[in-house]
Amino acid sequence: MESNAAIASLSALAHPVRLDTFRLLVQAGETGLAAGEIARRLGILPNSLSTSLSILNHAGLITARRDGRSIIYSAAYGRMREVVAFLLEDCCSGRPEICAPVAQSLERLACCP
Secondary structure (H helix, E strand, O other): OOHHHHHHHHHHHOOHHHHHHHHHHHHHHHHOEEHHHHHHHHOOOHHHHHHHHHHHHHOOOEEEEEEOOEEEEEEOHHHHHHHHHHHHOOOOOOOHHHHHHHHHHHHHHOOOO
16 A cells, blocks of 8 residues: 555544544445435434545545445445555564554454455
8 A cells, every 4th residue: 555545544534523434334344334324323414424425435445336316335444454554564673462463453354345
């Protein structure tokens, strides 16, 4: 992952509503959620959510697909793993025990689509 892509992803997450939205979509799994359901669960106005979804989508952190009249949003797990890997690329300085808990968490993420 290039630095610019990592910066775009991290910048997109640097707002409470966008971070909450992304975390909710990660929890929802590959089935995703419609925008109205996201707004309801987070207790935010749909027009505020629209901007957040656009920013997250532009950063590659979420995907959108049409299902009838609804647009379903899902977390982009591949990008999420790329961002985490970028952050940990030079981790540990030869001391793997420092990053062992993080590595175990990343292994659990492998189950995600």
